[in-house]
Each structure stands twice: as C-alpha cells, then as structure tokens.
Amino acid sequence: xxxxxxxxxxxxxxxxxxxxxxxxxxxxxxxxxxxxxxxxxxxxxxxxxxxxxxxxxxxxxxxxxxxxxxxxxxxxxxxxxxxxxxxxxxxxxxxxxxxxxxxxxxxxxxxxxxxxxxxxxxxxxxxxxxxxxxxxxxxxxxxxxxxxxxxxxxxxxxxxxxxxxxxxxxxxxxxxxxxxxxxxxxxxxxxxxxxxxxxxxxxxxxxxxxxxxxxxxxxxxxxxxxxxxxxxxxxxxxxxxxxxxxxxxxxxxxxxxxxxxxxxxxxxxxxxxxxxxxxxxxxxxxxxxxxxxxxxxxxxxxxxxxxxxxxxxxxxxxxxxxxxxxxxxxxxxxxxxxxxxxxxxxxxxxxxxxxxxxxxxxxxxxxxxxxxxxxxxxxxxxxxxxxxxxxxxxxxxxxxxxxxxxxxxxxxxxxxxxxxxxxxxxxxxxxxxxxxxxxxxxxxxxxxxxxxxxxxxxxxxxxxxxxxxxxxxxxxxxxxxxxxxxxxxxxxxxxxxxxxxxxxxxxxxxxxxxxxxxxxxxxxxxxxxxxxxxxxxxxxxxxxxxxxxxxxxxxxxxxxxxxxxxxxxxxxxxxxxxxxxxxxxxxxxxxxxxxxxxxxxxxxxxxxxxxxxxxxxxxxxxxxxxxxxxxxxxxxxxxxxxxxxxxxxxxxxxxxxxxxxxxxxxxxxxxxxxxxxxxxxxxxxxxxxxxxxxxxxxxxxx
Amino acid sequence: xxxxxxxxxxxxxxxxxxxxxxxxxxxxxxxxxxxxxxxxxxxxxxxxxxxxxxxxxxxxxxxxxxxxxxxxx
Ligand SMILES: [Zn+2]
Numbered sequence: 001x002x003x004x005x006x007x008x009x010x011x012x013x014x015x016x017x018x019x020x021x022x023x024x025x026x027x028x029x030x031x032x033x034x035x036x037x038x039x040x041x042x043x044x045x046x047x048x049x050x051x052x053x054x055x056x057x058x059x060x061x062x063x064x065x066x067x068x069x070x071x072x073x074x075x076x077x078x079x080x081x082x083x084x085x086x087x088x089x090x091x092x093x094x095x096x097x098x099x100x101x102x103x104x105x106x107x108x109x110x111x112x113x114x115x116x117x118x119x120x121x122x123x124x125x126x127x128x129x130x131x132x133x134x135x136x137x138x139x140x141x142x143x144x145x146x147x148x149x150x151x152x153x154x155x156x157x158x159x160x161x162x163x164x165x166x167x168x169x170x171x172x173x174x175x176x177x178x179x180x181x182x183x184x185x186x187x188x189x190x191x192x193x194x195x196x197x198x199x200x201x202x203x204x205x206x207x208x209x210x211x212x213x214x215x216x217x218x219x220x221x222x223x224x225x226x227x228x229x230x231x232x233x234x235x236x237x238x239x240x241x242x243x244x245x246x247x248x249x250x251x252x253x254x255x256x257x258x259x260x261x262x263x264x265x266x267x268x269x270x271x272x273x274x275x276x277x278x279x280x281x282x283x284x285x286x287x288x289x290x291x292x293x294x295x296x297x298x299x300x301x302x303x304x305x306x307x308x309x310x311x312x313x314x315x316x317x318x319x320x321x322x323x324x325x326x327x328x329x330x331x332x333x334x335x336x337x338x339x340x341x342x343x344x345x346x347x348x349x350x351x352x353x354x355x356x357x358x359x360x361x362x363x364x365x366x367x368x369x370x371x372x373x374x375x376x377x378x379x380x381x382x383x384x385x386x387x388x389x390x391x392x393x394x395x396x397x398x399x400x401x402x403x404x405x406x407x408x409x410x411x412x413x414x415x416x417x418x419x420x421x422x423x424x425x426x427x428x429x430x431x432x433x434x435x436x437x438x439x440x441x442x443x444x445x446x447x448x449x450x451x452x453x454x455x456x457x458x459x460x461x462x463x464x465x466x467x468x469x470x471x472x473x474x475x476x477x478x479x480x481x482x483x484x485x486x487x488x489x490x491x492x493x494x495x496x497x498x499x500x501x502x503x504x505x506x507x508x509x510x511x512x513x514x515x516x517x518x519x520x521x522x523x524x525x526x527x528x529x530x531x532x533x534x535x536x537x538x539x540x541x542x543x544x545x546x547x548x549x550x551x552x553x554x555x556x557x558x559x560x561x562x563x564x565x566x567x568x569x570x571x572x573x574x575x576x577x578x579x580x581x582x583x584x585x586x587x588x589x590x591x592x593x594x595x596x597x598x599x600x601x602x603x604x605x606x607x608x609x610x611x612x613x614x615x616x617x618x619x620x621x622x623x624x625x626x627x628x629x630x631x632x633x634x635x636x637x638x639x640x641x642x643x644x645x646x647x648x649x650x651x652x653x654x655x656x657x658x659x660x661x662x663x664x665x666x667x668x669x670x671x672x673x674x675x676x677x678x679x680x681x682x683x684x685x686x687x688x689x690x691x692x693x694x695x696x697x698x699x700x701x702x
Numbered sequence: 703x704x705x706x707x708x709x710x711x712x713x714x715x716x717x718x719x720x721x722x723x724x725x726x727x728x729x730x731x732x733x734x735x736x737x738x739x740x741x742x743x744x745x746x747x748x749x750x751x752x753x754x755x756x757x758x759x760x761x762x763x764x765x766x767x768x769x770x771x772x773x774x775x
Contacts, residue, residue, distance in 0.1 A: 293775070296774045339774060340737075341770075655722060656721040656722075657718050657721060660719060665721060666755065677756065691758070695769065697769060699732055699733070701732055701752045
C-alpha cells in the first residue's frame with residue numbers, strides 16, 4: 001500500500017474511477033484474474049495514512065507557464081509544472097477549484113474526495129483564475145505573457161480546428177501550445193498525459209532535447225521476467241460492500257506473487273547467500289570499486305562468486321554476475337586492492353601444480369614425437385592419481401602416433417583470482433612446452449582446461465570424451481547392472497554441448513539409467529570449487545556444494561574431478577572416468593594428501609613408464625595427526641608441510657613453549673606471508689600434532 | 703607521561719614456560735604489524751629470551767578480524 005502513495009497524484013479520484021489498465025497487466029491475469037489494484041488503492045486511501053504529500057524542494061525557474069482548462073489533464077500538468085519550479089497560472093471557466101471535476105465525475109467520486117485531492121496545490125506556485133471563458137483572443141493574450149501554454153483538449157479542438165498534435169510529446173502545430181489526444185483512458189491517461197506535457201514544456205524551455213530518453217515514459221511493457229511455475233490460479237477477493245474492508249484488502253494483497261525475476265538466484269547458492277538480487281549486487285560492486293579509501297565492504301562478496309556463468313545462462317536477458325565479479329577482481333588486482341589472503345592458498349597450489357613436484361612434459365616413453373598430449377589437469381592428479389595413470393596407460397596404448405603427457409595447471413586458478421599477468425605466464429609456459437613437443441593435439445580430461453585452451457591459446461585440443469567416443473571404451477569395460485543416476489554437469493562444459501552429450505551416452509553405455517537434474521547442461525550450479533570460492537569464502541562454497549548435492553536423491557555422475565570431489569563428500573558420486581578406469585582408494589583426499597598425490601603420481605609415472613629413477617623427498621620429521629586434526633587443517637587451510645617446517649625449526653633452535661600441564665610443545669614459524677603455530681609432542685621418533693593455527697600479522701617484541 | 707594505547711593484553715598461563723630457558727612466561731610488550739599498520743599489545747613471553755606466544759583464541763579472533771579489516775581498507 002505504500003507504493004501507491006508517492007506515485008499517484010489525485011489518489012482519491014484515481015482510486016475511485018481509474019480504468020485500472022494495470023490489472024490486465026498483472027502477471028496473475030495470465031492464470032485467472034489479476035490483483036484488484038484499483039480497489040486496493042481505494043482501500044489504502046480509506047484505511048491508510050493517506051495524508052498530504054511531503055513537501056519537496058523546488059528550485060525556482062523564474063519562468064511563467066499557463067494552463068487553460070481544469071480537467072484532470074490540465075490539473076496534472078499544472079501540478080507537474082509547479083513541481084518543476086515554474087510559476088503556473090491556471091485559467092478556468094468554472095467558479096471554483098474542483099467544480100469542473102465535480103461535474104464530470106458526478107456520482108462516481110464524492111465532492112469531499114475531489115476537494116481533498118485539490119489540497120496538493122497548497123503552497124505550490126500555482127495561481128487559479130476562475131470565470132475566464134477561453135477564446136482565441138484570451139489565449140493569444142496569455143501567450144504574450146507566458147512562455148508555454150497547456151490547453152485542455154476540447155478547448156484546443158474548438159479554437160484550433162485544424163491544429164495537429166504529436167501524441168508522443170504532446171507538442172502541437174501551434175507554437176508554445178501543448179495539449180493531449182483523446183484516449184481510451186480519460187482518468188489515468190489524462191493524468192499521465194499532464195505529466196508528459198509538463199516534461200515537454202520543461203525540456204522546451206530548458207532548450208534540451210524533447211525526445212531523448214523518453215521511450216519508457218508513462219506505462220510500458222516491462223522486461224521483467226516472472227515465472228508462474230508453482231503458482232496456483234486463485235480467485236480475487238470480492239468485496240461484500242461497495243469497496244474492500246481493511247481485512248478484505250489485506251486478503252487481496254496476499255494474492256500478490258511479488259513479481260520479480262529471481263530465476264538466477266533460485267539456482268545459485270552464492271546469489272542466495274547475500275539475500276538480495278543481482279541488480280543490487282552489481283551496484284554494491286560498482287560502489288566498492290569506486291571508493292578510493294574506506295571500507296571495501298563487497299570484497300568478500302566479489303571473491304565468493306564461482307564465476308561459473310550459470311546466472312548468465314538462466315537469465316532471460318543474460319545478466320552475468322560472473323563477468324561482473326571477474327572484472328571486479330581484475331580491477332582490484334590492478335589497483336592493489338585485492339585482499340592478500342583471498343587467493344594466496346589457491347595460487348600457491350597452482351604454483352605447486354606447475355612446480356617440480358608435479359609438472360612434467362614428455363613424449364610417450366620410447367618415442368621422440370607425439371601426435372597427442374594427454375593433459376589431465378592439476379586436480380585430477382591431486383584427487384585421482386591412480387585413475388589418471390590408468391587413463392594414460394590406455395590412451396598411450398590405443399592412440400596412434402605417440403601420446404605425450406603433460407602434468408600441470410592450465411592457469412585457470414590465476415585467471416579466477418583476477419591475476420592476468422600470472423595467468424598469461426602460466427599459459428605461455430605451457431605453450432612453449434607444447435611447441436617443444438612438436439605441437440601435438442592436446443587431450444584434456446577437464447572441461448575447464450579445455451575451455452581455457454580453446455579460448456586463450458591456439459593449441460589444438462580434443463576432449464577425452466571425443467577421443468573415447470572415437471576409439472570406444474577400453475576392452476573389458478562393460479555395462480554393469482542397471483542403476484539410476486543423475487548427471488551433474490560441469491561449469492567448464494557450458495559451451496561444450498558435445499561433451500555433455502557424449503558423457504550421457506557413455507553413462508548409458510556403462511549401464512546407467514541417467515536423467516538430468518533440475519538445473520542441467522548450461523545451467524547447472526557450481527559444485528563450490530569454481531572461481532576459488534572455496535578459498536575465499538568457505539561458508540558460501542559449502543552452501544554451493546550442499547545446494548548442488550541436494551538437487552536430486554539419485555547418485556550423481558560427474559565429468560569434472562572437482563565436482564566429484566566436492567559433491568562426493570555429501571552424497572554418492574562418481575566421475576565417469578572412474579567408472580571406466582577405476583577409483584582411487586582414498587577418493588576425497590585432504591589438502592595435504594592432494595599434494596602428496598601429485599608428487600606420487602609423477603614419481604610413479606617416471607619410474608614405471610619412463611623407467612627413470614626419482615629421488616624421493618625425505619622428511620626428517622615424521623608427523624602423526626591426532627584425532628580430528630586432519631579436518632581442522634583442511635578447515636584452516638594449513639598443510640602438513642607447513643607443520644613440518646615449524647617443527648624442523650623448533651627442534652633445531654629449541655625455541656618452543658612448553659605447557660607443563662600437558663607436556664606439549666607450542667612452536668611457531670613464519671612461512672611466506674603466514675605465521676604457523678603448532679602444538680605437538682615428540683613420540684618415539686615421531687611427532688604427534690594436537691592442533692595448528694595461523695595468522696598473517698607479524699608479531700615481534702616491542 | 704603520554705599514555706600508550708594497548709590493543710590487547712593477554713595474561714600468561716601459569717603452566718607455560720620457555721622450552722629453552724625454563725622461565726615461566728610473563729606478560730610483556732610486543733607489537734603486531736600488517737600492511738603498514740602497527741598495534742602495540744601485551745603478550746605472554748619469556749622474560750629472558752623474549753620468545754613470544756600468540757594464543758589460538760587471539761590469532762583466530764581479534765587478530766583475524768583486524769587482518770580482514772586492513773585488507774578491505
Ligand atoms: Zn626463553
């Protein structure tokens with residue numbers, strides 16, 4: 001009911017006799033009957049605090065305008081001109097304010113209501129001149145003293161019989177005279193036209209374009225998309241008396257479905273988390289980037305988006321929060337406003353994947369050229385090292401012309417972090433290695449790597465799905481018993497319809513009865529890994545994972561190892577490649593195990609496939625995690641190698657605090673930008689870890 | 703004398719001693735710093751070798767909060 005008050009001029013009249021074209025525009029009219037808006041407006045006048053409008057500040061224009069006539073169009077124009085700061089003279093043939101309306105609205109609107117609505121002219125620069133019958137002569141006189149004249153339509157018709165009217169601007173063929181065209185909406189149409197005429201007069205007198213930016217003036221078709229899914233047709237409340245009682249009005253308002261397009265929000269836990277909607281988020285992000293100093297309140301929000309592009313594909317108008325957040329991150333990095341802690345762990349993980357423990361680029365063993373280069377990605381080796389080895393063994397056995405292997409990260413982590421220079425460097429390095437291997441066709445196992453290579457490099461790629469479709473499943477792989485499963489689509493495959501299709505076909509070939517989730521193909525939600533959300537905002541990432549896992553009762557089949565890892569912690573989930581090549585024993589490794597897995601898979605491949613001997617990195621410090629500590633470390637993003645560094649130093653320097661109650665030692669060490677603290681106890685030749693925590697602040701004696 | 707503002711003052715737990723000097727930790731003056739800002743504090747430390755202790759509650763509480771605030775500035 002509050003909406004009505006500020007926007008309606010002459011509220012009592014309108015709420016009594018408005019033609020209410022809005023009711024047909026109400027979305028509910030598509031089901032049965034629109035909201036009874038006219039009656040609700042009436043109820044808000046009758047039962048609400050419908051008092052005089054608040055005074056607003058008017059900047060005086062010192063220009064005189066005139067209105068001749070006293071119908072709703074003229075009164076509306078007079079009011080709007082006065083609001084814009086013009087002095088307005090109203091010339092009326094009637095004897096008093098409201099008389100004209102009383103005559104035309106007789107029996108439909110009470111005299112009291114009409115007079116009460118005329119109160120808006122109080123304290124406005126509007127002077128009424130009554131008993132002034134219009135004539136051509138009087139109009140010409142008025143034109144000499146006023147800069148613009150708004151004429152009642154019937155007066156214009158009688159005085160300027162062959163005058164023309166422009167319906168869009170309400171200008172006429174007579175200079176300085178404005179009027180309206182008769183429409184099917186004598187009440188609300190007249191009031192709207194009064195406002196329109198005032199705008200044209202104002203623009204003319206200010207010497208600015210009369211037409212510009214007026215496309216959406218008055219009423220126009222909304223572009224708002226509102227789904228009626230799940231809305232049951234209902235009947236409008238019928239008033240027992242002439243108008244609604246307060247209770248009936250409240251009941252009618254409850255039919256309202258609050259038209260708003262939240263389709264993207266419904267499908268995204270991140271957009272839901274901040275309890276608002278994209279238009280507002282975009283504004284917040286814009287403000288966040290605009291302020292030079294002060295608190296950047298939207299930083300965490302910007303860094304929590306999965307950048308997965310789901311919203312763009314759901315939105316009927318393609319609004320893309322991913323792009324907004326991604327650009328914001330790039331800007332923050334460029335202007336040194338990116339919080340240092342947001343992506344550090346992820347970027348160090350990328351460094352690890354492209355470092356000596358994992359990175360590798362080699363021709364197939366025993367060959368010196370490659371037609372293909374298998375690129376499983378940084379997380380496949382971290383999460384499913386045995387599956388990776390089995391895939392490589394199969395591909396190098398069945399594809400002709402040599403299948404090289406490249407282990408590393410495609411650079412998407414840096415891209416997600418907004419670190420463009422770092423992203424370019426990572427791609428550049430991969431490109432150089434690829435050229436050195438003779439530009440083989442890259443076989444990707446991750447749709448994200450594939451889309452990165454396609455979008456940002458000239459390297460030729462095929463997906464493992466295309467390859468397996470071509471060469472068939474490995475011998476011995478057959479359909480298991482018929483099981484139901486839902487396909488959980490990967491965000492990296494948004495533009496890769498072919499992979500999405502092959503995966504489904506392959507799952508069926510493997511014996512699964514597959515179906516799609518509610519959000520599927522290019523609109524599937526993020527598993528919580530995308531966009532580094534899990535590093536910048538663990539809570540939001542968890543909500544994404546819960547939402548993704550909760551879409552269906554059936555076990556999921558994924559074709560991204562990160563989706564499988566995150567969703568698989570909540571419910572039964574398999575990667576299609578795991579169905580084909582087997583699954584690792586530990587299928588949801590901790591952050592530290594992921595690093596060990598990378599190092600292990602590289603070592604095993606070098607030793608078993610290339611017959612090279614690899615020096616194993618031996619830690620002198622052997623640690624055992626006390627119960628609950630592994631989960632704690634993952635939660636706090638602390639690696640076992642950080643802990644080992646702390647203990648190594650403490651044992652060497654003997655700098656540690658002893659807790660006499662427990663006999664545990666507490667030691668700390670600065671590693672990079674972080675100080676790690678570890679509580680431990682020496683147990684034979686091992687160290688038992690009881691807890692660990694960290695902070696980024698430096699601490700020193702004052 | 704100018705009174706110096708101390709952001710945080712933590713008493714030393716009686717059971718904590720310096721592993722090297724065997725001295726019980728006592729409250730002493732220390733300084734946190736991050737992104738060009740410094741904060742005087744009083745933390746448990748060894749009176750002899752000045753080894754400082756930052757308890758977990760402080761690290762994951764106030765310190766983390768101030769880190770975030772400074773990062774968002
Ligand atoms: Zn000491």
